[in-house]
Amino acid sequence: MTSLESATNPAHEVPDVSQLVVGVLGGTGDQGRGLALRLAKAGQQVIIGSRDAARAEASAAELGVGVRGADNATVARESDVVIVAVPWDGHAAILTALREELSGKIVVDCVNPLGFDKQGAYALKPEEGSAAQQAAALLPDSRVTAAFHHLSAVLLQDESVERIDTDVMVLGDDREATDVVRALAGLIPGMRGIYSGRLRNAHQVEALVANLISVNRRYKAHAGLRITDV
Amino acid sequence: MTSLESATNPAHEVPDVSQLVVGVLGGTGDQGRGLALRLAKAGQQVIIGSRDAARAEASAAELGVGVRGADNATVARESDVVIVAVPWDGHAAILTALREELSGKIVVDCVNPLGFDKQGAYALKPEEGSAAQQAAALLPDSRVTAAFHHLSAVLLQDESVERIDTDVMVLGDDREATDVVRALAGLIPGMRGIYSGRLRNAHQVEALVANLISVNRRYKAHAGLRITDV
Numbered sequence: 001m002t003s004l005e006s007a008t009n010p011a012h013e014v015p016d017v018s019q020l021v022v023g024v025l026g027g028t029g030d031q032g033r034g035l036a037l038r039l040a041k042a043g044q045q046v047i048i049g050s051r052d053a054a055r056a057e058a059s060a061a062e063l064g065v066g067v068r069g070a071d072n073a074t075v076a077r078e079s080d081v082v083i084v085a086v087p088w089d090g091h092a093a094i095l096t097a098l099r100e101e102l103s104g105k106i107v108v109d110c111v112n113p114l115g116f117d118k119q120g121a122y123a124l125k126p127e128e129g130s131a132a133q134q135a136a137a138l139l140p141d142s143r144v145t146a147a148f149h150h151l152s153a154v155l156l157q158d159e160s161v162e163r164i165d166t167d168v169m170v171l172g173d174d175r176e177a178t179d180v181v182r183a184l185a186g187l188i189p190g191m192r193g194i195y196s197g198r199l200r201n202a203h204q205v206e207a208l209v210a211n212l213i214s215v216n217r218r219y220k221a222h223a224g225l226r227i228t229d230v
Numbered sequence: 231m232t233s234l235e236s237a238t239n240p241a242h243e244v245p246d247v248s249q250l251v252v253g254v255l256g257g258t259g260d261q262g263r264g265l266a267l268r269l270a271k272a273g274q275q276v277i278i279g280s281r282d283a284a285r286a287e288a289s290a291a292e293l294g295v296g297v298r299g300a301d302n303a304t305v306a307r308e309s310d311v312v313i314v315a316v317p318w319d320g321h322a323a324i325l326t327a328l329r330e331e332l333s334g335k336i337v338v339d340c341v342n343p344l345g346f347d348k349q350g351a352y353a354l355k356p357e358e359g360s361a362a363q364q365a366a367a368l369l370p371d372s373r374v375t376a377a378f379h380h381l382s383a384v385l386l387q388d389e390s391v392e393r394i395d396t397d398v399m400v401l402g403d404d405r406e407a408t409d410v411v412r413a414l415a416g417l418i419p420g421m422r423g424i425y426s427g428r429l430r431n432a433h434q435v436e437a438l439v440a441n442l443i444s445v446n447r448r449y450k451a452h453a454g455l456r457i458t459d460v
Contacts, residue, residue, distance in 0.1 A: 200352055228454040
């Protein structure tokens with residue numbers, strides 16, 4: 001498919017998201033900080049969250065580009081779209097605590113439940129099927145999507161890297177919500193947000209990070225995915 | 231990474247596989263026929279198998295390019311590398327029946343255990359973890375790998391398509407065996423075989439086909455995957 005065809009494929013159309021505030025829970029971690037940086041550089045209003053407001057503010061000041069910091073509950077309340085970039089260990093507890101603040105919001109889960117042993121990374125099997133389905137179960141009043149699983153936190157945070165050539169698989173059962181998330185992904189140079197199915201098919205997308213870790217070890221790379229023919 | 235760097239990354243080196251005979255179980259199905267065609271066009275000796283030898287021979291004659299046909303047991307016996315491209319339904323039974331013939335052979339499982347309902351495709355959860363792990367459990371004397379999951383059978387079989395720009399994720403616990411499979415994948419114009427982890431991480435690679443089916447529906451595409459930065 002040529003880029004012209006790609007540009008005219010109506011499935012690639014996205015809504016205007018320029019006025020939306022994006023919050024990042026776990027915004028002081030590597031993945032969260034990297035996403036906050038890239039979205040803020042693209043002109044989006046971004047607030048990063050932490051349990052400790054002072055820590056979030058300090059991390060935001062370091063990032064610059066207009067990023068603000070606050071405690072997780074404030075971030076959830078003041079954002080339209082909330083990216084969940086917390087460790088899998090704390091995932092259920094944080095979402096349970098923020099259920100009310102996240103009500104009505106678009107939630108973007110990007111958590112990869114992985115275990116590690118001598119042979120490397122392997123996929124954990126959350127009881128609900130996936131981290132994203134756990135989020136959906138804990139947040140019945142939110143619009144839960146899943147995305148941003150396969151991005152290298154190293155590349156995201158490296159400001160000398162201008163383009164990150166990779167696609168963002170966006171999953172969810174709410175079309176409008178996945179369209180917003182696709183739009184946000186597409187703001188980052190080199191990235192496209194590609195709709196990639198319902199939440200019930202989130203496990204394999206999360207788990208695939210274990211394979212990318214194997215690729216990175218073998219090829220000494222920061223591997224990502226590009227979806228061909230779209 | 232430039233193509234020069236890619237070419238000089240020792241992780242991309244592959245052995246000479248030009249003398250190996252490749253068998254395809256389920257070689258009269260769309261996926262099997264497509265793989266047989268592409269490998270034979272690349273100069274490999276290929277035999278396709280079916281329960282019914284006459285059917286395999288007829289299908290081989292249609293394909294041309296030197297492809298031979300035989301019953302599954304003969305294919306397993308006469309091949310060095312055996313691609314398993316059978317429906318998930320018949321997977322365990324066929325492998326159990328061919329255990330002896332497949333002894334010592336490199337087995338390449340490319341089966342995707344999927345279910346379908348009104349909402350589309352979803353991943354099944356084999357008791358052993360994945361189709362590839364089921365193959366490894368049933369074939370303790372074979373060298374089981376997993377690969378070729380994400381290729382469009384439509385593109386594989388369409389001779390007007392000269393290049394298929396996609397990577398083949400190759401999994402396995404036997405380095406030499408995965409190197410052979412990477413080499414075979416790399417024979418097909420546009421493809422690279424990329425080592426992508428151990429068999430215990432095969433489930434998500436198999437299951438990701440459910441997501442690619444969603445991509446195909448939304449974008450009217452024949453989606454594949456390219457691994458970036460390798």
